[in-house]
Amino acid sequence: MNILVCVKQVPGSSAVKVDDKTGLLIRPKKGNKLNPYDLFALQAALDIKDCDGSPVSVLTMGPPQAMEAISECLWMGCDEGFLITDRVFGGADVLATSYTISQGIRKAGAQDLILCGKQTTDGDTAQVGAEVAEHLGIPHLSNVISIVRRDESSVTVKALQENLIVTETLELPCLLCLDADINTPRLPSYKRMKEMGEAKVKVLTFADFEDQDKSHYGLKGSPTQVQKVFPPEKNDNRVLYKGADDKLAAKLSSILKERKFI
Amino acid sequence: MGLIIHNNLINEEKARALMGSCPFGAMEYKDGKLSIGMQCKMCKACVRKSDGAITFEEEQASLIDKSLWNGVLVFCEHYEGHIHNVTFELLGKAKELAKVNDEPVLALMIGHNITSKAQELYNYGADSVYVYDDPGLKDFLIEPYANVFEDFIKAVKPSAILVGATNVGRSLAPRVAARLHTGLTADCTSLEMTESKDLVQIRPAFGGNIMARIMTPNHRPQFCTVRYKIFSKPPRIESDKKPIAMTVTPQMLASHARIEEIEVKSPDVDISEADVIVQAGRGVKTQKDLELVEALAARLGARMACTRPLVENGWFSAKQQIGLSGRTVKPKLLICVGVSGAVQTVAGMKGSDCIIAINSDPEAPIFDVAHYGLVGDLYKIIPSFLKELDNVQ
Known part of the structure; x- marks a missing residue:
């Protein structure tokens, strides 16, 4: 079966801050990395490849440097990489992002199984996978913890649903969002890196897409608008104790006694 | 634009x-x-x-007629008619939001043999409760549930829709929002309503120490998800209204997936229900050092929780993480040990009755939310505290 994994490059440190005085955002200094939640989806795809030789493609949407994330995936064992990049796609919310990705997937060739991570560490919405499936008109299942069996036309998986474990069979093609910690992700192979060098990545831009209506992409295609960003409210009733550590331990003890926890 | x-x-x-x-x-x-x-x-x-x-x-004039969309809808999360508490919390918030423009509070319940259970939604403030009750909707399957939800929205045209950020809600809400080409804001921590029926959605954003105020000004309905324990459950007031039955057609039930088996998990050590929690953060240097924090938790009868980096280190299961990407907690006591207090983390603990933070960095943002801050070395404070307790007894 043809497998495609959707990944994202995220900031190495996710901590964007607000300057208290100017109200401006302060950029984190560290570099970028592959979204850690995507590693489990990649591993699940590569497990299937190890079993039956299924080709695994990887696709991302981002600025040109997101190429690095694709290279990492190829060095792990993925066969083909796609990078969706174009200024037209900037400022996209969940709807526009998922629509853009779905357009990219349509250009990446016929897929049987599309795998996503649970969420990203920079957006934290955990919504893009489900919206991509809707745009593609295929079923999806979130919180998948294991792939039980598969054949030419379907895949059977276990997924978490609050306090239930649901075993479900989905016809192919379908999209699965995999939970974290369900396998042990592999590292990029040094040997593959040496062999492949700078990986071959297919770049997809707006001009490559079927849907040429610019109003479906980027800021224009985004129903939600960020009105403003602001630092979180501070707690003015707090009490801060400083001093010798044994005094602080005694303080802890007296707070807990006063509040009847000990 | x-x-x-x-x-x-x-x-x-x-x-x-x-x-x-x-x-x-x-x-x-x-x-x-x-x-x-x-x-x-x-x-x-x-x-x-x-x-x-x-x-x-700015965007050109609005293309939609907002007057056609009316009411604040709560999607009812349940399993076999047992309604998840997040639903009641959302009904309480929906009532506040609806009051601003004198809109009705609506509730939607999808399932099988649930009509009598749906009555309970009136008792928590719904003005109209709509039910899609059919054997084909017994278990959650994404396509039939999305079809039914779409049918409801097209028939009733709610202006704003609140969905619990449970596993089902996080799967269903984006699916339906995408189908209707409208916006969806995940994990809102605060909601307000403007006088023009625009829902103001506030959530931590960009993964960092920042809040974003998000609106969906030119699209309807306005979708958002909210996690369990963000809002408070309203008082229960008995009502004798009857749920409104909606028609389920065979086309709605078409599915490319089927359920093979459903097992009920043995209840987790679920931190979201715990009364006392000790949370470890990156200030705890090694996995071995966790023993110290665990000793503190054991002494207080507390559940252990952590921040995201410790989950990424593999020291804890993701279920033990407090924060936007983990669980929201509302305990009577939360002790944060070596937790810096990124907005991501803090978003999951805001409702706690009493937060005590131990951190050696006086500038750590955790001290902005903690009721009591102890600026010091956790490696000294905790042993000293435990020793003192032992001496007392």
């Missing part, structure tokens, strides 16, 4: 300054022209710094 760069007002020096002001590194200066790449998150930091060299062009 979007950001417009007036390059005639920009020289190289100004361009460099503006590039430095962008938190996402989305600007590029090439051949005397400043441009904005797709990393742009529309935070508009550059607009404020540019003295008019970058302007934001």
Whole structure:
């Protein structure tokens, strides 16, 4: 079966801050990395490849440097990489992002199984996978913890649903969002890196897409608008104790006694 | 619409300054022209710094007739008719939001043999409860549930929709929002309603120490998800109204997936229900050092929780993480040990009755939310505290 994994490059440190005085955002200094939640989806795809030789493609949407994330995936064992990049796609919310990705997937060739991570560490919405499936008109299942069996036309998986474990069979093609910690992700192979060098990545831009209506992409295609960003409210009733550590331990003890926890 | 760069007002020096002001590194200066790449998150930091060299062009007049969309809808999360508490919390919030413009509070319940259970939604403040009750809807399957939800929205036209950020809600809400080409804001921590029926959705954003105020000004319905324990459950007031039955058609039940088996998990050590929690953060240097924190938890009869980095280290299961990407907790006592207090983390603990933080960095943002802050070394404070307790007994 043809497998495609959707990944994202995220900031190495996710901590964007607000300057208290100017109200401006302060950029984190560290570099970028592959979204850690995507590693489990990649591993699940590569497990299937190890079993039956299924080709695994990887696709991302981002600025040109997101190429690095694709290279990492190829060095792990993925066969083909796609990078969706174009200024037209900037400022996209969940709807526009998922629509853009779905357009990219349509250009990446016929897929049987599309795998996503649970969420990203920079957006934290955990919504893009489900919206991509809707745009593609295929079923999806979130919180998948294991792939039980598969054949030419379907895949059977276990997924978490609050306090239930649901075993479900989905016809192919379908999209699965995999939970974290369900396998042990592999590292990029040094040997593959040496062999492949700078990986071959297919770049997809707006001009490559079927849907040429610019109003479906980027800021224009985004129903939600960020009105403003602001630092979180501070707690003015707090009490801060400083001093010798044994005094602080005694303080802890007296707070807990006063509040009847000990 | 979007950001417009007036390059005639920009020289190289100004361009460099503006590039430095962008938190996402989305600007590029090439051949005397400043441009904005797709990393742009529309935070508009550059607009404020540019003295008019970058302007934001607002959206043209609204294309939709908002008067056709009315009511604040709560999607009812349940399993075999047992309603999840997040539903009641959302009904309480929906009532506040609906009051602003005198809109009705609506509730939607989908399942099988649930009509009598749906009555309970009236007791928590719904004005109208709609039920799709059919054997084909017994278990949650994404396609039939999305079809039914779509049918409901097209029939009743609610203006705003609140969905619990449970596994089902996080799967269903995006699916339906995408189908209706409308916006969805995940994990809102605060909601307000404007007098023009626009839902103000506030959530921590960009993964960092920032809150974003998000609106869906030109699309209806306005979708958002909210996690369990963010809002408070309203008082129960008995009502004798009857749920409204909606028609389920065979077309709605078409599915490319089927349920093979459902097992009920043995209840987790679920931190979201715990009364006393001790949370470890990155200030705990090694996995071995966790023993110290665990000793504190054991002494207080507390559940152990952690921050995201410790889950990423593999020291804890993701279920033990407090934060936007983990669980929301509302305990009577939360002790944060070596937790810095990123907004991501803090978003999951705001409702706690009493937060005590131990951290050696007096500037750590955790002290902004903690009721009691102890600025000191956890490796000394905790042993000293435990020793004192032992001496007392």
